[in-house]
Amino acid sequence: MKTIFITGASAGLGKSTAKLFQANGWKVIATMRTPEKEIELNQLENVTLLPLDVTNIAQINTTVQAAINMGNIDVVFNNAGYGLIGPLESYTEAEIRSQFETNFFGVIWVTQAFIPYFKEKRAGLFITTTSLCGLTSYPLSSIYNASKWALEGWSESMSYDLAQHHIGIKTVAPGGIKSNYMNVMEVAQDKSYDTLMQRLTEGFTDGTLMEFSEPETIADVVYRAATDEKDQVRYPAGNDAVRIYANRLEVGPEAQRIATTKYLNLQSPYSPSI
Ligand SMILES: NC(=O)c1ccc[n+]([C@@H]2O[C@H](COP(=O)([O-])OP(=O)(O)OC[C@H]3O[C@@H](n4cnc5c(N)ncnc54)[C@H](OP(=O)(O)O)[C@@H]3O)[C@@H](O)[C@H]2O)c1
Numbered sequence: 001m002k003t004i005f006i007t008g009a010s011a012g013l014g015k016s017t018a019k020l021f022q023a024n025g026w027k028v029i030a031t032m033r034t035p036e037k038e039i040e041l042n043q044l045e046n047v048t049l050l051p052l053d054v055t056n057i058a059q060i061n062t063t064v065q066a067a068i069n070m071g072n073i074d075v076v077f078n079n080a081g082y083g084l085i086g087p088l089e090s091y092t093e094a095e096i097r098s099q100f101e102t103n104f105f106g107v108i109w110v111t112q113a114f115i116p117y118f119k120e121k122r123a124g125l126f127i128t129t130t131s132l133c134g135l136t137s138y139p140l141s142s143i144y145n146a147s148k149w150a151l152e153g154w155s156e157s158m159s160y161d162l163a164q165h166h167i168g169i170k171t172v173a174p175g176g177i178k179s180n181y182m183n184v185m186e187v188a189q190d191k192s193y194d195t196l197m198q199r200l201t202e203g204f205t206d207g208t209l210m211e212f213s214e215p216e217t218i219a220d221v222v223y224r225a226a227t228d229e230k231d232q233v234r235y236p237a238g239n240d241a242v243r244i245y246a247n248r249l250e251v252g253p254e255a256q257r258i259a260t261t262k263y264l265n266l267q268s269p270y271s272p273s274i
Contacts, residue, residue: 001025001026001027002025002072002074003029003070004029004074004226005029005064005076008031012215013177013179013218016215016216017223018044018047019219020216020220020222022045022046028041028047030048030049032049032052048070055098055101055105074125075125076111080102081102082102083182084143085141085187086140087190090188095186096143118162118165122167125169127171128151128172129171129222130151130152130173131173131175132176132236134173135173136253138209139196139264151171168231170233174221174241175213176204178214199264207240208263209260211240213238213239213240
């Protein structure tokens with residue numbers, strides 16, 4: 001029986017992925033900040049809950065060791081994350097650092113803790129939830145975008161290193177997901193960006209800039225990435241991510257950015273009229 005270790009399994013994509021793998025006969029180590037509050041996953045056979053806040057390095061080491069002591073681990077799914085929304089100047093230093101502590105460094109420390117174990121068995125796969133915001137960029141979420149772009153670049157670089165030890169690394173880059181994300185994201189307000197925020201919201205509502213998939217749809221892509229045995233790093237997930245990333249590859253990043261700027265009804269920064 002194969003085993004997957006998941007971070008951020010209390011809700012949304014992490015929870016859907018835990019349920020999907022369990023239903024497909026996998027053992028699941030579902031980690032979350034407050035396992036004592038979980039009332040669904042703890043009812044499922046072959047699912048073990050362990051405590052994990054990915055910003056707590058001591059807890060990462062304890063929990064990863066406890067997971068390894070439970071038996072074979074095949075896949076580590078780095079999924080925990082949240083969104084920081086607003087213009088750069090509205091964030092505090094603490095907010096910016098926190099975004100990277102969770103979204104980027106959390107992945108780094110969990111991965112680092114598992115590498116010696118995977119090296120020794122010359123097998124294993126890391127999958128990280130990035131975002132369409134890690135393959136292209138969206139307004140008013142620059143630090144979130146930076147954290148997800150960092151993960152994409154890091155994963156591609158790691159793929160060369162880990163291949164030396166027969167270890168795989170992949171990213172699942174969802175577009176919008178219907179989850180708690182929108183409720184828990186931290187939004188900084190600044191009236192000088194109201195028009196942009198309004199247009200962005202319209203683009204999310206009419207599906208131009210983002211559609212919102214069920215978490216189960218994205219979990220299917222995680223399952224495919226875990227089982228297809230392909231030497232492939234990036235898995236855009238959801239209609240929007242597949243469509244918008246394909247457009248980026250087709251027209252190139254500058255043409256896509258200019259088209260998005262026009263859609264948002266802003267002047268391009270390179271326009272002679274500015
Ligand atoms: N929703 C979207 O539109 C969207 C789009 C693209 C990518 N993503 C990415 O998808 C991933 C999952 O998000 P979701 O949409 O499923 O949102 P969600 O329902 O809010 O779930 C986020 C999960 O991350 C956990 N988490 C947050 N900070 C953590 C920390 N420090 N340590 C451990 N766990 C932590 C949350 O745990 P608690 O319950 O303890 O808070 C929760 O389990 C994230 O990486 C997110 O950036 C989301």
